[in-house]
Amino acid sequence: MSLQILINGLALGSVYALIATGFSLVFNVLKFSNFAYGAMMTCGAFFGYFLSAANGWGLVPTLLVAMVSGAVLGLLGQVIAFQRILNNNSSPIYFFVSSITLGTLLEGFVTLKVGANFYNYPRFFESSTFKIGSVIISKSDAMMFVLSAIALLLLAYVIKYTRIGRALRSVSFNRDNASLMGINVTMIIRLTFMVSGALAGLSGVFLGINYTLYPTLGSLVVKGFIASVIGGLGSLSGAVIGAVLLGMMETFLIHLIGSGYAPVVTFLIMLVFLLVRPRGIAGSNVQEKA
Amino acid sequence: MCKGKKFSVVVMLIVLTASVLAFAAGSKEAAASEIVIGSVQDITGPTSSLGKMVDSGARLAIDEVNAKGGVNGKTIRIITYDTKGDVNEAINAFTRAVTTDKVSALIGPPVANIALALAPISERYSVPFLNLAIDPKVQIKADGTPYKNMFGMQPSADQQGSIMAQYAIEKRGFGKFGIIYNESNAYAVSLLAPFVDTVKANGKTVAVTTSYTANDKDFKTLLNNILQAGVDAIYSPGYTQELILITQQARAMGFKGALIYGLDAGPPFNNLLGESADNIYFINNIDTTEPHLEAITKSVKATQNIDVTNKFFLGYDIGNILVQALGAVGSDSVAIRDYVENLKGYQGLTGVITMDAKTHFPLGLEMVMHTYEGTTPVVLERYSASY
Amino acid sequence: MALLISILTSTLITLIAVIGIYILTGMTGLFSLGQASFMAIGAYTSGLLVVKWGLPFPLACLIAIFLAVLVGWIVGLPTVRLRRDYISLVTLGFGEAITAILNRATPLTGGAAGFVGIPPYTSFTLVLVSAVIIIAAVAMFKVSKFGRQCSALRGDELAARAVGINVPWIKMTAFLFSVAVTAYSGCLYAFYTTYVDPSIFGWRKSADWVIMVFFGGSGSLTGAVLATFILSGLPEILRFLADYRSIFYAALVLLIINFKPSGLLGSWELTPKNLRKLARDISLFMKKGGKNA
Numbered sequence: 001m002s003l004q005i006l007i008n009g010l011a012l013g014s015v016y017a018l019i020a021t022g023f024s025l026v027f028n029v030l031k032f033s034n035f036a037y038g039a040m041m042t043c044g045a046f047f048g049y050f051l052s053a054a055n056g057w058g059l060v061p062t063l064l065v066a067m068v069s070g071a072v073l074g075l076l077g078q079v080i081a082f083q084r085i086l087n088n089n090s091s092p093i094y095f096f097v098s099s100i101t102l103g104t105l106l107e108g109f110v111t112l113k114v115g116a117n118f119y120n121y122p123r124f125f126e127s128s129t130f131k132i133g134s135v136i137i138s139k140s141d142a143m144m145f146v147l148s149a150i151a152l153l154l155l156a157y158v159i160k161y162t163r164i165g166r167a168l169r170s171v172s173f174n175r176d177n178a179s180l181m182g183i184n185v186t187m188i189i190r191l192t193f194m195v196s197g198a199l200a201g202l203s204g205v206f207l208g209i210n211y212t213l214y215p216t217l218g219s220l221v222v223k224g225f226i227a228s229v230i231g232g233l234g235s236l237s238g239a240v241i242g243a244v245l246l247g248m249m250e251t252f253l254i255h256l257i258g259s260g261y262a263p264v265v266t267f268l269i270m271l272v273f274l275l276v277r278p279r280g281i282a283g284s285n286v287q288e289k290a
Numbered sequence: 291m292c293k294g295k296k297f298s299v300v301v302m303l304i305v306l307t308a309s310v311l312a313f314a315a316g317s318k319e320a321a322a323s324e325i326v327i328g329s330v331q332d333i334t335g336p337t338s339s340l341g342k343m344v345d346s347g348a349r350l351a352i353d354e355v356n357a358k359g360g361v362n363g364k365t366i367r368i369i370t371y372d373t374k375g376d377v378n379e380a381i382n383a384f385t386r387a388v389t390t391d392k393v394s395a396l397i398g399p400p401v402a403n404i405a406l407a408l409a410p411i412s413e414r415y416s417v418p419f420l421n422l423a424i425d426p427k428v429q430i431k432a433d434g435t436p437y438k439n440m441f442g443m444q445p446s447a448d449q450q451g452s453i454m455a456q457y458a459i460e461k462r463g464f465g466k467f468g469i470i471y472n473e474s475n476a477y478a479v480s481l482l483a484p485f486v487d488t489v490k491a492n493g494k495t496v497a498v499t500t501s502y503t504a505n506d507k508d509f510k511t512l513l514n515n516i517l518q519a520g521v522d523a524i525y526s527p528g529y530t531q532e533l534i535l536i537t538q539q540a541r542a543m544g545f546k547g548a549l550i551y552g553l554d555a556g557p558p559f560n561n562l563l564g565e566s567a568d569n570i571y572f573i574n575n576i577d578t579t580e581p582h583l584e585a586i587t588k589s590v591k592a593t594q595n596i597d598v599t600n601k602f603f604l605g606y607d608i609g610n611i612l613v614q615a616l617g618a619v620g621s622d623s624v625a626i627r628d629y630v631e632n633l634k635g636y637q638g639l640t641g642v643i644t645m646d647a648k649t650h651f652p653l654g655l656e657m658v659m660h661t662y663e664g665t666t667p668v669v670l671e672r673y674s675a676s677y
Numbered sequence: 678m679a680l681l682i683s684i685l686t687s688t689l690i691t692l693i694a695v696i697g698i699y700i701l702t703g704m705t706g707l708f709s710l711g712q713a714s715f716m717a718i719g720a721y722t723s724g725l726l727v728v729k730w731g732l733p734f735p736l737a738c739l740i741a742i743f744l745a746v747l748v749g750w751i752v753g754l755p756t757v758r759l760r761r762d763y764i765s766l767v768t769l770g771f772g773e774a775i776t777a778i779l780n781r782a783t784p785l786t787g788g789a790a791g792f793v794g795i796p797p798y799t800s801f802t803l804v805l806v807s808a809v810i811i812i813a814a815v816a817m818f819k820v821s822k823f824g825r826q827c828s829a830l831r832g833d834e835l836a837a838r839a840v841g842i843n844v845p846w847i848k849m850t851a852f853l854f855s856v857a858v859t860a861y862s863g864c865l866y867a868f869y870t871t872y873v874d875p876s877i878f879g880w881r882k883s884a885d886w887v888i889m890v891f892f893g894g895s896g897s898l899t900g901a902v903l904a905t906f907i908l909s910g911l912p913e914i915l916r917f918l919a920d921y922r923s924i925f926y927a928a929l930v931l932l933i934i935n936f937k938p939s940g941l942l943g944s945w946e947l948t949p950k951n952l953r954k955l956a957r958d959i960s961l962f963m964k965k966g967g968k969n970a
Binding site for chain 1 (some may be wrong): 765766930936
């Protein structure tokens with residue numbers, strides 16, 4: 001019984017983890033919260049639907065299409081909304097305002113396209129669940145968990161062990177220094193946005209499969225924000241841990257006290273976390289830059 | 291700095307000119323050969339799919355009449371006002387419609403929150419507001435008398451909730467219910483109490499009542515609590531997307547019992563579900579299997595690429611009732627209001643509409659209980675909604 | 678005329694809320710995504726006190742503001758010592774929590790169906806007078822010692838700390854001041870629309886207000902006022918665009934942020950001195966323009 005809740009929590013947490021990572025990636029490099037991320041997920045989900053799933057393509061092509069279009073959208077968003085702010089070396093708050101507006105813009109386009117209709121992904125699996133002992137596991141949850149884990153491990157590997165990853169970390173540490181070391185900062189930032197966009201596309205499709213398609217699908221991004229605060233802003237591993245923890249916590253709260261007051265308790269836990277361990281679980285040290 | 295100021299001055303000038311133009315354009319009197327009606331709907335925002343559906347239905351009705359030459363030689367123009375699902379926007383939209391555009395009548399949203407906010411304001415004017423909110427508080431004041439301009443054009447939540455409970459108990463013999471509802475959705479909340487009251491009045495039990503909020507998408511843990519209680523049926527009034535998730539997740543967890551849903555489980559729910567919709571019972575304004583309605587569904591899909599829902603037909607009926615009123619009493623809004631209040635036996639797609647002057651809800655309008663066989667809707671039982 | 682009054686009243690109520698954000702974002706560089714929740718606290722508390730307990734409107738407003746400030750203090754406590762981003766994300770979580778409470782406490786708040794039957798006490802005159810008084814107060818604050826400390830903190834928190842400014846204390850004071858103003862706008866809102874429901878006060882609303890402050894020029898109170906009028910008037914003017922309305926709006930804001938990052942006015946303020954200078958510039962500009970033509 002309680003094992004079942006644990007599994008449900010883990011499934012929820014893995015969705016949050018994917019959201020929180022894509023969001024944290026941009027934060028890590030540019031030190032700002034990309035509020036357009038929710039709308040990017042929505043767009044990714046709809047691109048996957050219209051370009052692929054609606055044509056009867058399978059799950060893998062749909063995921064690829066969503067990731068590619070998410071990456072393109074991420075790049076476009078960077079060029080349209082953030083490049084000039086970067087050039088001007090403005091304070092992070094401009095990124096924030098720009099990202100929220102970009103989100104509104106993207107959501108506006110989605111609403112225009114989908115209008116009054118409802119959409120849902122076709123079923124990618126024959127039967128929807130399997131059983132291990134008395135525990136029921138939904139196939140889409142399991143797939144989501146595995147694919148999220150693969151994507152996140154891959155990302156961690158790239159960041160930790162490749163040249164591009166080193167460059168990314170160096171840009172994240174200090175843009176000017178990185179530039180002096182001969183790193184093409186703009187290229188790295190664009191790459192970050194593309195990877196973040198691809199992750200948005202991936203999580204968008206997952207959300208779409210699990211939760212149906214609608215223009216405000218991306219509002220789930222709020223959970224990603226909260227997860228990254230618990231995990232420690234800007235830390236990728238922290239975001240993942242925070243997300244899984246949030247998913248588990250919510251599921252247990254819902255089981256114990258119902259869904260109604262769950263956000264209140266989540267918020268209180270977040271406050272306590274900030275009082276006791278203000279840098280988050282991962283304890284990454286993001287200093288305010290002047 | 292100086293450049294900045296110039297820039298700002300230019301922007302200010304542009305905005306000022308634009309606003310003057312907008313006001314001038316807005317206050318243009320309707321041409322003599324034209325009657326204007328307004329449609330206040332959520333065109334953007336979270337409930338945009340509902341608002342657009344009502345709007346499209348009403349527009350189809352008006353377009354059909356205009357194609358035949360209009361009413362008494364006048365064409366009808368319909369103006370849509372977007373509320374963005376925001377109360378403040380809705381008040382401005384409403385005020386613009388009645389004071390600046392001087393509409394003869396208004397078509398309102400199926401969303402109670404917007405209609406609740408507009409009800410007290412509508413008292414200040416004399417323009418009838420034909421809406422689809424099912425919460426009785428929208429049409430009836432705290433003292434029990436109706437708002438003079440507010441008219442609900444489908445059976446109220448009290449009627450719909452009790453019909454669903456009656457059907458489940460009398461025709462299906464269910465005795466133990468579990469309820470899962472969206473507590474941040476006014477529509478779902480308004481359908482909760484009537485159902486529970488009817489169940490209790492019949493000596494049956496509601497074993498578990500559990501609720502979720504707008505951002506919840508994973509209902510497995512909540513459903514688990516219901517399934518543990520071993521219920522005959524799960525009642526869930528909610529919007530289409532939520533009902534799809536609840537069905538998928540409840541079935542995946544091995545629940546074989548009945549699911550009782552409100553209006554939003556009507557088609558295209560069956561096509562979106564992606565699996566068999568057996569053992570689902572839902573209430574609907576229309577008999578979806580009627581050939582005439584099927585023909586409209588097909589033609590709208592072909593011409594406008596819209597998968598119509600019951601909201602479309604409700605909008606279509608309101609459009610046509612207004613057309614009939616305009617034909618009978620002309621474009622005077624007070625006369626239209628009186629006409630709608632005394633409407634008797636109007637044969638619409640959603641049934642025979644007779645307005646109850648005491649409650650401002652239709653009297654005895656039929657609701658149809660449906661189920662699905664696989665994904666094909668099947669009509670079970672007609673209920674006359676008596677107040 | 679009714680339309681104009683209606684638009685102006687709602688714009689001025691928004692203006693007061695935006696001024697609240699200006700105190701926080703414009704003066705200290707912090708931003709809150711749960712600011713609308715303080716509006717909710719103001720609206721619901723004052724509404725409940727008047728409708729259920731029959732308190733007079735002004736007293737109800739005072740109690741509502743006091744309660745909001747108290748809650749704001751609790752929210753601010755763990756965050757003012759942290760990096761600026763935290764306050765925005767924590768207030769976001771706070772907003773979710775407030776919405777949940779309002780939805781849950783049905784007997785008191787009416788739940789999702791909303792709180793009906795608030796008397797329409799908010800008149801255009803009241804809103805106008807309130808707005809003028811609040812703007813004057815904030816303008817005075819801006820040039821006070823406190824205001825100067827705020828802008829030192831906005832420019833460089835580390836440096837501000839180094840010269841002995843009590844940074845957490847300044848942040849908290851500014852935050853609570855902004856909460857009080859926003860809560861008051863909530864009182865006005867409730868007694869204007871006569872109806873409130875929990876969905877009105879989401880984080881999108883707070884974000885809209887921050888956008889207005891930036892649009893006008895993050896350092897300029899005059900800019901905030903101007904931007905509120907432009908941006909809340911704009912959607913109303915753009916009604917004819919129907920579906921394209923929010924797209925057009927977003928595109929315009931993006932253009933301004935990208936091509937004129939200091940906003941419409943930068944940190945320019947409408948003072949008698951600046952006004953005279955502006956008049957001189959304009960006349961110069963006209964003369965030059967005349968020559969060129």
